[in-house]
Amino acid sequence: MRQIRHPGPVAATRTSAIADAPIHLRFTLQPGDRVDAGIAKGFAAAGCLGGVVAFDSGSCDPFQFVIPAVSRDGAHAAWYSDVFSPEGAVEMKQCVGIVGDRDGKPFLHCHGMWQTSDGLRMGHMLAPTCVVAQPIVVTGLGFAHATFSATYDAETHFTLFEPVAAGAQAPSPPTSSLLVRVRPNEDVCLALESLCTSHGIASANVFGIGSLNEVYFADGRQMHSHATELLIRQGRVTSVDGAPRARLEIAVVDMEGNISEGEIRRGDNPVCVTFELVIEPLALFP
Template structure:
């Protein structure tokens, strides 16, 4: 199937549907901790993929190019072509309500709308996880979970990469959900040579600058904006930026609309956190959406998240997330950078 026909004749649910934002309890045993985080330094790079470049192979090669065991990325501009992908689908029963469609392809070039990636290792081999959206010839926006075989189109692709020297990202099958998911692990500190003076790069590893970012795995049922705040507080970041993040929630609840339950996949998540080290709960008033705080609300932390999601019909929806309303569906791969 090709050229966007993935929205036709999709299997329908055999179980009652819930409202967007209703948490799902998975069939497997709950895993702990619910938020797994690794503080890390990062370096930022721009890479340009020329026409015909295998997107997965290029990002996996970036691990070696930047001498790291984990990186996150956001796509900046350009074209795909062709695209291989799946998108969320209804699962077989109420105990397993989430699944994926069969694989589809878009054979012609399509302009990038949004995309984010996590790159690490699965079974000891470099492995890449990418969610993306693109504009088709008729102007409609489609999206999904990309598969190997996706290439850069005639105009190429520009990708912003965050290399994480202190985090090893490992994708394993999760016992709780039955799906594969990335989790961060601290890297082992490098040992200096016993017979030679440290090189400048070795000296930096021996006395590194403090972490200026956190990479996290958020487990099912955790409220996304609350998890972002918890990550910032644990790291001691009072203000931070969310970028290059992807994952799924149980549908999506935006301030001006929603996308259907049981799962949507984010092609990207971005946002800001301010006042994280204050003791209050997240403001659920209009101040959390960017208006000027007043009075006692000054002490409340502000978390503003925006994103774009692909639902079980292959439709793409964008917006600002409603505070406290979006539980993680399967997993969320979160990258947070300190701004203060």
């Protein structure tokens, strides 16, 4: 399987997971809200510290985003493009975000697809600069006793979300969801299956965003870009012959701005920089 070399020492632990009971969320961002601030407000109102959100309605004006790019300084394995600032209102088509904190303040890491005056585009939203123009309905899973916290990662030299316990700890029921991070060069499907096995999860929904080192689809298509940005359109874990089996359908953008969609091939899609996930169990192994 493909490997990408990062500048720092390889961390011994390749996946991280924290369990907490999920709180189902639904709220609306209003015109004039900044996307990040509006989502932070919705989480705070529900007593949640972090989690995952999705939205596919409304628009923003102004709006800014970046796409993956070759590293400019040699200190990272990949980097970001120059900022794109489309003219006029930008319609949200499908967006997934991980909610947590950075430097003690709420922070949103969001990938998505949006309709601009230049056509359909995809990338990494610069949420603090994006202002809601038409209402955006947000759904998601929030957590009161766990979150994602942005910390410096010595392996990649990026500041990345890491799942952490937070607040007053409450007992986690067996059906608690998992807040997850997968590190570079791990196949994302196999990592999910391993985590489900260790937590006794037979079937689950999977939500999240991340990056892959090239993308190999189940139908044979390939995206030859060592840096990508993607979101999970539909993620499922089911029990096959008594073991969890992951299937992920994604939307992904490469370093040229090309967008591809489809189910990825299990066992042949290594993480580039990071993958941030929420696993929502549907059934446990007996």
